[in-house]
Each structure stands twice: as C-alpha cells, then as structure tokens.
Amino acid sequence: MGQSIKTTILNQTLILLPDRAMYWEDEKMLIVADLHIGKGRIFRKNGIPVPAGITAGDLKRLSLLIEHLQPEITLILGDLLHGRMDQDDAFDSLIEKWRQKHADVQLILVTGNHDILAGVSQYQFRFDQITDTLVMEPFVFTHKPTGDKTRFELAGHFHPAVTIQGKGRLKETLPCFYFSIHSALLPAFGSFTGNLVIRPTLQEQVYVIVDDSVLMLRNGSQ
Amino acid sequence: MDDIAKKIKGDPTATAIAIISRWFRSRGWQPFDFQRDTWNAYLEGRSGLIHAPTGIGKTYAAWFGPLIEWLAQAKVRSPESASPDEAFKQDAPPLEVLWITPLRALATDIHAALDQVVKDLDLPWSVQCRTGDTSSSVKNRQKKELPTVLITTPESLNLLISYAGARKRFGNTRLVVVDEWHELLGSKRGTLVELALARLRTWNLQIRIWGLSATLGNTTTAMQVLLGSFSHNGCLVQGIQPKSVVVESVIPPHVERFPWAGHLGLKLLPQVLEKMASAASTLVFTNTRSQTEIWYQAILEARPDWSPRVALHHGSLDRKERLSVEQGLRSGRLKGVVCTSSLDLGVDFTPVDLVIQIGSPKGIARLMQRAGRSGHKPGKHSHVVCVPTNALELMEVAAARHSVEIGCIEPREPVVLPLDVLVQHLVTVALGDGFHPDQMYRELKTTYAFRNLLKREFNWALDFVSAGGHALAAYPEFNKITLKKGRFTAANPKIAIRHRMNIGTITSDAAILVKFLNGHRLGTIEERFVARLKKGDVFIFAGRLLEFVRIKDMTLWVRKSRSRKGPIPQWIGGRMPLSTELAAAVRDQLDHAAHKRLETPELAALQPILKLQARWSIIPGSNDLLIEKCKSREGHHLFIYAFEGHLVNEGLGALLAYRLSQLKPLTLSIAVNDYGLELLSDRNIPVAPFEDLSIFSTDGLLEDILASVNAAEMGRRQFREIARVAGLVFQGYPGRHKSGHQLQASSSLLYNVFQRYEPKNLLLRQATREVLAKQLEYTRLGRSLKRMSGTTLRLIETKQVTPLAFPIMVNRLRAQVSSEKLVDRVKRMQLKLEKKADY
Known part of the structure; x- marks a missing residue:
C-alpha cells in the first residue's frame, strides 16, 4: 500500500494514498477521480491500436483499495468513463463482475464532463446515487471546482501535476494532490490519462505521488 | 550541334531532338553534354540520378526526355502531316510526367519553368501543381483526372495514392522526377517517396525514375535508394563540375x-x-x-x-x-x-x-x-x-x-526499416485501390528501405493496422483496414478521412493560424507559444509587431501594435546539429591553435579567447582528450570534449552517465553540444574511471548502450515522431480543434501505456533502434570510445567555466540518468512557487 499522508481539513481526517486516491476516514469514504474507463477501447475503435488491459488493470487497482480499506462509500469524482461506446458484451461483463465483487459498497458518481458525453447511466455499475454535486458537510464534491468560497470543495477534472527542481538540474513532473484555501484537487486515478502542470502559490499545499509514497513538498521560496 | 539528328535522318526522334535544340537556340543557349546524355539514357528506357550543384540545368536535363519521346511518337501518330504541329491539336493527354519536389515553395517555380516550354512549343499538355497550397476546387478536379504534368510533394502524392482509382490515373506515367533528392534522402519523407515509387512501378513496369540531387558524399547510395532493386541499370549522370x-x-x-x-x-x-x-x-x-x-x-x-x-x-x-x-x-x-x-x-x-x-x-x-x-x-x-x-x-x-x-562533403545516410512509415503506407494503399498482402510484401522488398524486411515484421505491421497489433488475440472492436476477398481495404470512410489528414512524416506542434481582424492571413505559429500569451500581449511575427486580440477555433486574431518590443515565437526543430564531418574539422582547427598555427583570419581573431582557454585550462590538440572538472552553485560539473558532433556526443553522454551511475547511487544531468558534453550532478562525480580510461572500455558495450538508452529515456523522445507517423497521435483537422478531443493522448502518455501493457510492441523497439541508428550506432560509438581510450587524457580542474565549456553549460535541453530511487531524489528537490494563483 506504500506510504500515505494524513491531513486534517476542517477537523476531518483525509488520507492521501499513493494509489492516486483519497480516504475520508470520518465517513469511511474512498474517493477517486478521473478513471477514464474505456479510453483504450475508444482509441482502438477509431483505428488507433493502443494495447488492451488498461481498464481491467485500473479496476483491479480500485478493487485492491476497496479490499484493503473496506470503505462504506466509494465516491467517483467524475470522468469515470471516457466517452460513448457501442454495446459490447465483454466490456459490460467486466464491469458487471467488478460490481458484483463489491456489491455491498455504496457507489456514488459525481458526474464529470466525459460521463455526460458517455451517457453514463447505460452502463452496468448500478450506482447508488448519480449527481452533479454531492454535499456532505463540511465538504462539497464536484467534478470541476466551481470557485465557491463559502465551502470547501473537493474536485478532480484537472489531473494536477507539479514540476519540482533541485540542484544539479534535477527536475521531475509528478502527479499530485493539490490543496488551496477553499478547495482540493485529486490526481487522476486512470493510468491512461495525461496531466496538467500547475504552478502553486505560497498559500497552497502540494502532496506529490512518487512511486509508492506520498510526499509533502517543501516550499521553494522559504 | 544536332549531330544525333544528322546521324539518324528521317528518324522521328531525331526530328524531335531538332525541335528541342531549336528551342534552346531561340533562348541563346545550347544543351550541355550531360543534358543530352540524360535525354539519350531516358530514351533508352533507363532511370538514374543527375547530380550537380543547384542552378546548372538539372531541370532541363530531366524534362526534355519525355518531351522528345512524345514529340517523336506524335510524329509517328500522324506521319502525313507536314509539320508535327497538326498532331498536337487535341485534348491534353493524361498524366505523363510526375514531378516530386520537397518544398511546396518550389512547385510554383518548377511549374513556371515547365509550362514555359510547353507554351513555347505549343504542346497540348497541361501542367499543374498539387501541394498543400492548392485550392480545393483544383484538388477535386485532380481527384478525377490528372494533368499531363503534375508537380507535387511527397505528402500530396501519397494522398493521391490513397484515393480509389489511383492505378488508373497513374498507370500511364512515363517519368517520375524526384527533385532535390538529397534533401529527402536520409529522412522519412524520403521513405515515403521510395514507397510511392514502388507503387508506381507496380502499376507500370516501364516507368522511368530520375532523381535530381546536389553532390553528396555518397551519391551512388543516393541512386540505389531512389531506384531500389532496379538500380543496377541506373545511370549516374554527373552535371557540370562545381563552381568555386x-x-x-x-x-x-x-x-x-x-x-x-x-x-x-x-x-x-x-x-x-x-x-x-x-x-x-x-x-x-x-x-x-x-x-x-x-x-x-x-x-x-x-x-x-x-x-x-x-x-x-x-x-x-x-x-x-x-x-x-x-x-x-x-x-x-x-x-x-x-x-x-x-x-x-x-x-x-x-x-x-x-x-x-x-x-x-x-x-x-x-x-x-x-x-x-x-x-x-x-x-x-x-x-x-x-x-x-x-x-x-x-x-x-x-x-x-x-x-x-x-571537397569533403557529408554523406546522407538513408533511413532503413522505418516501421512507422510502413504502417502508414499500408493504410494509405488500403484506402486507395487496396492490396493483396503477398504482392504488397514483394513490392516493399523492391525498395531500399525495406529490402531486408522480414515476413515476420511485415505480418506484424499488417496486424497492427488490421487487428490492432495482436495477431493471436485480435481486438474485436479494432477498426482500421479489413480483409475482403483477399484484399485489404479501408474499414470505413471516417477512418479514411482521418488517415488522409495525417499522411506525412513531419512532426510539428498543433499550428495556430494568425490572422488580422480584417481576415488577412499572416501564417502559423505553434500552439505552445500561443499558450503563453494572453489578451493584449504583443509579439513579433511575420516581421510585424502584433497584439493578441482573441483566439478562437485554432485561429489567433491580431491587430498591429504600436509597441516596439515583444517576444518572438519559437518553432520546434529550430536547432541544427553540426555534422560529424564538420565537428571533426573543428577538432583539427583547435589542433592548429594548440600548436600556435593561426593561419586563418578566424583563428587569428580568436586568439584572445583561445588564450583565456589556455590559461584556465588547455586547448586540446587532436590527440588530447580534455576533461574539465569544476564546481558551481549548480553542483559538480564534468565537461568532456569528444568532438564527435551533437548526435554521437548525445549517445556518448548517456553511456558515460550510465556507467558512472552503476558505480554509486548518482543522478546525472546530461547536456550536449557539437564539441562535447557535460555531466552535472548535485553530488561529487567520481573521476577515477576516466583516469584509468576504464569508462571508455568496449567490453559489454552493446548491453551498456541499450541500458543507457533506457536509463536516459532516449526512446521516449524518438517515440514522439513514430507515434505521429504510425497514426497513434492524431494531429487533428485543420481549424477544428475540438473534434479529435476524445482521441487525444500525448506520445509520452502512449509511450507509458505501451511500456506497461505491451512492452514488446515493435514501435517501441523501433524507437530504440532509431536512437541507436542515429546516435549510438554501435560501430561509430565503439570507434569513438577506442579513439578516446587511445588519447592522452588531460583532466583539469578549473576554477571557472571555460570558453569551451560555457556553451554546453547554458544548454537547457537535457537528459537525465539516475541510479537513485525517485523518492530519494525528490526529497532533495523543491517546488518553485508563484506569487499569484495561476488558474
């Protein structure tokens, strides 16, 4: 499971996991964003031969997390699916099997822009709830942050990453959890996803994912 | 004059040559011997390569062969007529001559030159261009019927081949001229031409192919590549000797x-x-x-x-x-x-x-x-x-x-076995008239690039575009080209459209069109540059100071700015490496300087800087291997002056860094220029392996080279081009940004996905192979290492960065090799923070 980091926001304990996921301890809730399931299939369908097994691999990673943490709720913070696909029995049965395996978990989807394009409801996830915004005090869960400063937002969408530097021209770009004053962004969970390099400000806190650890970063200008 | 005409009186060919000679005289010229030689070789049915400096009549050498032949045949066609003119009163004949040029800018000039002759001789031929610049109405007409003479680029030719009925349209071509062949040879664009020529030859075995080239260090190879397995009968024509x-x-x-x-x-x-x-x-x-x-x-x-x-x-x-x-x-x-x-x-x-x-x-x-x-x-x-x-x-x-x-001119090494171009070509041909796999394999084997193509590699490429790359477990959803009645054809029109947009091998960032508010077009700049600009910013482009007004649908709208300064866009591929030959020549110049032989005005002028180099370090003679070691705020530097040219130095840098990192946990940043390379680390770099020359050993070289290519992630960069050519990265429809959105993935992300889920993919291997071929060619690197281990090592600790070292140090494009855990490295790094929020 690697090394995770515990952080407290508004008296709530959030665990940042190196598997690009977050666990809200107080509510026993596992949160992942931007899986982009089916992306490889859509590429292949359009004549771009990317290898198979990406979706299966990502679902397996999610299963491992669920087995390990035993959450009551699993929340998908948008872009679970990549796009609209034709009916495909193999794909449906993959998802069906996955859902059966975790039948007792409450599955909630906060829809993202890709989910809407994909027409998410037709798939076999059997969500307990589908919504565009989920309010669970003291947090608001939304796929794309709205900039609402009255509450603390947890969001995905951007696939955030940061570039860090060191002496000897060391330089790395790493996916991260990105905490501002009124919001936090989760890294993308899917392994066939790109990222957006964000340049944080002094008031913000970044936790990078390095192999199987989450690290809090020192501030460069101090 | 006209000796051929005299010898064969009454011969229609002789008459035709006389007509052409008259045309030359009317302009106050005489055909050069090499031009006549080319015409004769052409008339004998031969192909070949003409090499001469630019501007010495290569165009006319190639151009008049088919004219003479046609004139002679026209005469035969209507022997009764008093003058051949009567025979010309007819519609423009279908495609006779195909003229391939690497730059669309040249097409206009060639058109003017060829059309002039057609007009002067009052021939019924039509001469047209077909390039990215051609209007769509003309393009549509050309889809149905080609002119008598078509001037086009390699990409546009491939596009024409991708339309059904190509065989019928190209089947009667007598001559293909490949202009500026030296410019295409050595690049994948050259491979595109080779493949297209093989196609044309399959359609018409009698077709003649003539290349026009500047003189190269390997002119014979240049002809072999052009003519493929038919080169034994090729005719190498040397033009007029170079002017001084x-x-x-x-x-x-x-x-x-x-x-x-x-x-x-x-x-x-x-x-x-x-x-x-x-x-x-x-x-x-x-x-x-x-x-x-x-x-x-x-x-x-x-x-x-x-x-x-x-x-x-x-x-x-x-x-x-x-x-x-x-x-x-x-x-x-x-x-x-x-x-x-x-x-x-x-x-x-x-x-x-x-x-x-x-x-x-x-x-x-x-x-x-x-x-x-x-x-x-x-x-x-x-x-x-x-x-x-x-x-x-x-x-x-x-x-x-x-x-x-x-007269030491560089050779241009041809590209061998680029599977990405093959993959693209198979789809192109499938979209056109389709192909039978066995015939296709035989056709490919006639090209120089694929003469050693294994059946296994061919089958892989075929699977890649027909089954998604897994012959055994084909992806049922995969869709590109399909086998119907023994022939491969396009799966559906949508795929065809997207493939045609992506034909070609030139990698570039998404281009943004720059327009004045009144609609006047200025040109294109790369998306990366535009991303850094915001409304009201001023920048320089097309020789003007422009103000960013708005960006919409891949078009940047601008107005003239009154301001006097602004940044200038950078375009990818700006830097050119020094050729290996020139890098070696520079080493000789330094050797002269080391021995105080300052014969040229340049070396004499450089004296003050050379003196500084000599004072702080030394000037390396051709038998010295200079290594400078110094410490700065950035860390520990090692400058190694191999003088092998940029590409080899790059490979050498990765190899040396890899071997050092095997000795102790170390992270090294590598910078390179044409003269040497720099290894930089935040920790002390051991120099013992240099002192005993063990680091230059050729033992276990191949394994170390492969490991260093992986360690420095050199394949990742190379994969960018391969992914684009093989159709993995979709460049998008011009002016329509969003439509390809769901299919966008960077080549780097694809590289990761392939590494993880299909590490044996041949395109990944091709990336490694291309790095090896370009930079680390086993024999060349081995030779460099041997040379260096035979030199006198001059390891000098310097207090400051020397004149030779400075240009390497300021290079920002760097590779990295590390034997440390990422997490240990990250702990020594930090984040650069912005004062203000960014998004």
Whole structure:
C-alpha cells in the first residue's frame, strides 16, 4: 500500500494514498477521480491500436483499495468513463463482475464532463446515487471546482501535476494532490490519462505521488 | 550541334531532338553534354540520378526526355502531316510526367519553368501543381483526372495514392522526377517517396525514375535508394563540375567582448548592413525562424529607408506572403531577404549577388548549397559571407572553408526499416485501390528501405493496422483496414478521412493560424507559444509587431501594435546539429591553435579567447582528450570534449552517465553540444574511471548502450515522431480543434501505456533502434570510445567555466540518468512557487 499522508481539513481526517486516491476516514469514504474507463477501447475503435488491459488493470487497482480499506462509500469524482461506446458484451461483463465483487459498497458518481458525453447511466455499475454535486458537510464534491468560497470543495477534472527542481538540474513532473484555501484537487486515478502542470502559490499545499509514497513538498521560496 | 539528328535522318526522334535544340537556340543557349546524355539514357528506357550543384540545368536535363519521346511518337501518330504541329491539336493527354519536389515553395517555380516550354512549343499538355497550397476546387478536379504534368510533394502524392482509382490515373506515367533528392534522402519523407515509387512501378513496369540531387558524399547510395532493386541499370549522370565557392567571414572587431554562446547575437549587425549596402540583392540566411524575425526587425530598425525593399521568408509564413517575396527576388525588386532553409533549394533568383550566413553553417553541403544561391549561373563564382553569432562559430567557419576546399562533403545516410512509415503506407494503399498482402510484401522488398524486411515484421505491421497489433488475440472492436476477398481495404470512410489528414512524416506542434481582424492571413505559429500569451500581449511575427486580440477555433486574431518590443515565437526543430564531418574539422582547427598555427583570419581573431582557454585550462590538440572538472552553485560539473558532433556526443553522454551511475547511487544531468558534453550532478562525480580510461572500455558495450538508452529515456523522445507517423497521435483537422478531443493522448502518455501493457510492441523497439541508428550506432560509438581510450587524457580542474565549456553549460535541453530511487531524489528537490494563483 506504500506510504500515505494524513491531513486534517476542517477537523476531518483525509488520507492521501499513493494509489492516486483519497480516504475520508470520518465517513469511511474512498474517493477517486478521473478513471477514464474505456479510453483504450475508444482509441482502438477509431483505428488507433493502443494495447488492451488498461481498464481491467485500473479496476483491479480500485478493487485492491476497496479490499484493503473496506470503505462504506466509494465516491467517483467524475470522468469515470471516457466517452460513448457501442454495446459490447465483454466490456459490460467486466464491469458487471467488478460490481458484483463489491456489491455491498455504496457507489456514488459525481458526474464529470466525459460521463455526460458517455451517457453514463447505460452502463452496468448500478450506482447508488448519480449527481452533479454531492454535499456532505463540511465538504462539497464536484467534478470541476466551481470557485465557491463559502465551502470547501473537493474536485478532480484537472489531473494536477507539479514540476519540482533541485540542484544539479534535477527536475521531475509528478502527479499530485493539490490543496488551496477553499478547495482540493485529486490526481487522476486512470493510468491512461495525461496531466496538467500547475504552478502553486505560497498559500497552497502540494502532496506529490512518487512511486509508492506520498510526499509533502517543501516550499521553494522559504 | 544536332549531330544525333544528322546521324539518324528521317528518324522521328531525331526530328524531335531538332525541335528541342531549336528551342534552346531561340533562348541563346545550347544543351550541355550531360543534358543530352540524360535525354539519350531516358530514351533508352533507363532511370538514374543527375547530380550537380543547384542552378546548372538539372531541370532541363530531366524534362526534355519525355518531351522528345512524345514529340517523336506524335510524329509517328500522324506521319502525313507536314509539320508535327497538326498532331498536337487535341485534348491534353493524361498524366505523363510526375514531378516530386520537397518544398511546396518550389512547385510554383518548377511549374513556371515547365509550362514555359510547353507554351513555347505549343504542346497540348497541361501542367499543374498539387501541394498543400492548392485550392480545393483544383484538388477535386485532380481527384478525377490528372494533368499531363503534375508537380507535387511527397505528402500530396501519397494522398493521391490513397484515393480509389489511383492505378488508373497513374498507370500511364512515363517519368517520375524526384527533385532535390538529397534533401529527402536520409529522412522519412524520403521513405515515403521510395514507397510511392514502388507503387508506381507496380502499376507500370516501364516507368522511368530520375532523381535530381546536389553532390553528396555518397551519391551512388543516393541512386540505389531512389531506384531500389532496379538500380543496377541506373545511370549516374554527373552535371557540370562545381563552381568555386568563396567562404569569407566577418571578423568581430573586439573578440574579447564577443559572446561565448548563444545564437541570436546582433553584434555584427553594422558589418552586415555595410555588406548589404554594397550589393544589389542579398539573401541573409539564418538557422531558425526566430532568428529570421529578429534579424529582420534589427535591419529595418537600422535602415528604415530600405523598408519596403527588405523582406523576410520562412516556412511558417502564409503562402501569399512567401510568393510575393519570391517574386520580388526574381524581379530584382528586393534589396534583401532574411530567410531560413525555406529558400535553400531550387528557386532561381538570378539577381541575388550576395549571400550572408548568420551563425554557423552547421554542415559543409548546406554551406555550399547556400553559397550557390548567388551568382546563379553556370561558371560564376559563388560567394558566401559568414557572420558568427558567438566566438566559437568563427572556428566553425574556418573548418567549413577547409572542408569545402578539399571537397569533403557529408554523406546522407538513408533511413532503413522505418516501421512507422510502413504502417502508414499500408493504410494509405488500403484506402486507395487496396492490396493483396503477398504482392504488397514483394513490392516493399523492391525498395531500399525495406529490402531486408522480414515476413515476420511485415505480418506484424499488417496486424497492427488490421487487428490492432495482436495477431493471436485480435481486438474485436479494432477498426482500421479489413480483409475482403483477399484484399485489404479501408474499414470505413471516417477512418479514411482521418488517415488522409495525417499522411506525412513531419512532426510539428498543433499550428495556430494568425490572422488580422480584417481576415488577412499572416501564417502559423505553434500552439505552445500561443499558450503563453494572453489578451493584449504583443509579439513579433511575420516581421510585424502584433497584439493578441482573441483566439478562437485554432485561429489567433491580431491587430498591429504600436509597441516596439515583444517576444518572438519559437518553432520546434529550430536547432541544427553540426555534422560529424564538420565537428571533426573543428577538432583539427583547435589542433592548429594548440600548436600556435593561426593561419586563418578566424583563428587569428580568436586568439584572445583561445588564450583565456589556455590559461584556465588547455586547448586540446587532436590527440588530447580534455576533461574539465569544476564546481558551481549548480553542483559538480564534468565537461568532456569528444568532438564527435551533437548526435554521437548525445549517445556518448548517456553511456558515460550510465556507467558512472552503476558505480554509486548518482543522478546525472546530461547536456550536449557539437564539441562535447557535460555531466552535472548535485553530488561529487567520481573521476577515477576516466583516469584509468576504464569508462571508455568496449567490453559489454552493446548491453551498456541499450541500458543507457533506457536509463536516459532516449526512446521516449524518438517515440514522439513514430507515434505521429504510425497514426497513434492524431494531429487533428485543420481549424477544428475540438473534434479529435476524445482521441487525444500525448506520445509520452502512449509511450507509458505501451511500456506497461505491451512492452514488446515493435514501435517501441523501433524507437530504440532509431536512437541507436542515429546516435549510438554501435560501430561509430565503439570507434569513438577506442579513439578516446587511445588519447592522452588531460583532466583539469578549473576554477571557472571555460570558453569551451560555457556553451554546453547554458544548454537547457537535457537528459537525465539516475541510479537513485525517485523518492530519494525528490526529497532533495523543491517546488518553485508563484506569487499569484495561476488558474
């Protein structure tokens, strides 16, 4: 499971996991964003031969997390699916099997822009709830942050990453959890996803994912 | 004169040659011997390659063969008529001559030259261009019927092959001319041409193929690549001997104050202005498009009186702008044009009497080519003035001059087995008339690039485009080309459209169109540059200061700005490496300097800087291997002067870094230039393996090379081009940004996905192979290592960064090799924070 980091926001304990996921301890809730399931299939369908097994691999990673943490709720913070696909029995049965395996978990989807394009409801996830915004005090869960400063937002969408530097021209770009004053962004969970390099400000806190650890970063200008 | 005509009286061919000779006389010319030789070889049904410097009649050597043949046959067709003219009263015949040119800018010129002859001889032939610049109405017409003579680029030719009925349209072609073959050879664009030629040959075995090329170090190979397995009957025609080339340099008055690095330096602007003032018409060549913009601005600022008579020319400018500049050069209206390699080739600008090269020429062949742009007439001298932008470039000019004098011209190595181009080609052919796999395999084997293609590799490529790459477990959803009745054809029209948009092998960032608010088009700049701009920002492009108004649908709308300064866009692929030959020649120049033989004006002028180098370190003689070690705020530096040229130095850097990192946990950043390489670390770098020369050992070389390619992630960069050519990365529809959105993935992300889920994919292996071929060619690297272990090692600890080291150190493009855990490295790094929020 690697090394995770515990952080407290508004008296709530959030665990940042190196598997690009977050666990809200107080509510026993596992949160992942931007899986982009089916992306490889859509590429292949359009004549771009990317290898198979990406979706299966990502679902397996999610299963491992669920087995390990035993959450009551699993929340998908948008872009679970990549796009609209034709009916495909193999794909449906993959998802069906996955859902059966975790039948007792409450599955909630906060829809993202890709989910809407994909027409998410037709798939076999059997969500307990589908919504565009989920309010669970003291947090608001939304796929794309709205900039609402009255509450603390947890969001995905951007696939955030940061570039860090060191002496000897060391330089790395790493996916991260990105905490501002009124919001936090989760890294993308899917392994066939790109990222957006964000340049944080002094008031913000970044936790990078390095192999199987989450690290809090020192501030460069101090 | 007309001796052939006399010998075979009454022969229609003789009569035709007489007609052509008359045409030459009417212009006050006489055909050169090599032109006649080419016509005769052509008439005998042979193919071949003509090599000669630019501007010595290669075009007419190739062009009149089919004209003579057609005239003779026309005569036979209507022997009763008193004059052959009667036979011409007919519709334009279908495609006879296909003329392939690497630059669309050249197409217009070739068109003018060929069409003139057709008009003068009053032939019923139609001559047309087909390039990216051609209007869609003309393109649509050409889809149905091709003109008698078609002038096109490799990409447009491939596009034409991808339409059904191609065989019928191209089947009667007598001649294919591949113009400026030296420019295509050695690149994947050349492979595109090879594959297209193989296709045309399958359709018509009698087709004749003639290449036109500048003289290269490997002219015979150039012909073999062009003609493939038919090259044994090829005819190598040498044009008129090179005219003499005079290479002069502008010597900076105060070398001490001259920059040690950089390539934009305007220090010598006054001297350039002076030279331009004394000439009627000048071409100012630069090495990058950005440099073109900078020098153009600087010249105009200094000489506003030249304003409408100085222009700029580079590949990102709108076609109309480019054409008007080319027209201005031909008519002599322009006093000077600042340009890039966009004006290297073909185009005849007779009024140009001075050529200036800003910065290092980078290669001997290139310098000769550019010099040849002046005095564009047989027998005249060509003269080039080189203007260094940093001190060491003076040495490069002296080295280049010497190489020109002794005729040491670089060879161009052909590309071998590029599977990405093969994958693209299979789809192209499937979209057109389709193909039968066995016939296709045989056809491919006739090309030079794929002459050693294994059936296994061919089958893989076929699977890749028909089954998604898994022969055993085909993806049922995969959709590209499908097998129907023994032939592979396109799966559906949507795939066809997308493939056609992506035909070609040139990798570039998404291009944004730049337009004035009134709709006037200025050209294109790369998306990456635009991303850094916001509304109201001012930047320089197309020789103008422009203000960002808005961006919409891949178009950047601008207005003229009153401000006087702004950033200049950078385009990918701006930097050119020094050729290996030139790098070696520079090593000789340094050897002269080390032995105080300062014979050339350049070396004499460099004396103050050479002295500094000698005081702080040493000047390496050709038998020395200089290594400088120093410490700075950045960390520990090791500078190794291998003088192997950029590409080999890059491979060498990865190898040395990899071997060092095996000794202790270490992270090394590698920077390279044409002279040497730098290893930089935040920890002390052990030098013992250098001192006992063990690091240069050739034991276990192959394993270490492969490991270093992986460690430095060199394949990742190479994969960018491969992913694009093989159709993995979709470049998008022009002007329509969003439609491809769901299919967007960066080549780097795809590289990760393949590494993880399909590590044996042949395109990944191709990336490694291309790195090896380009940079680390086993034998060449082995040779370098042997040479270095035989040299006298001069390991010198310096207090400051020396003149030789400085240009390497400032290089920001770096690779990295590490034997430490990422997490340990990250702990020593930190985040650079912004003052303000960014999004």
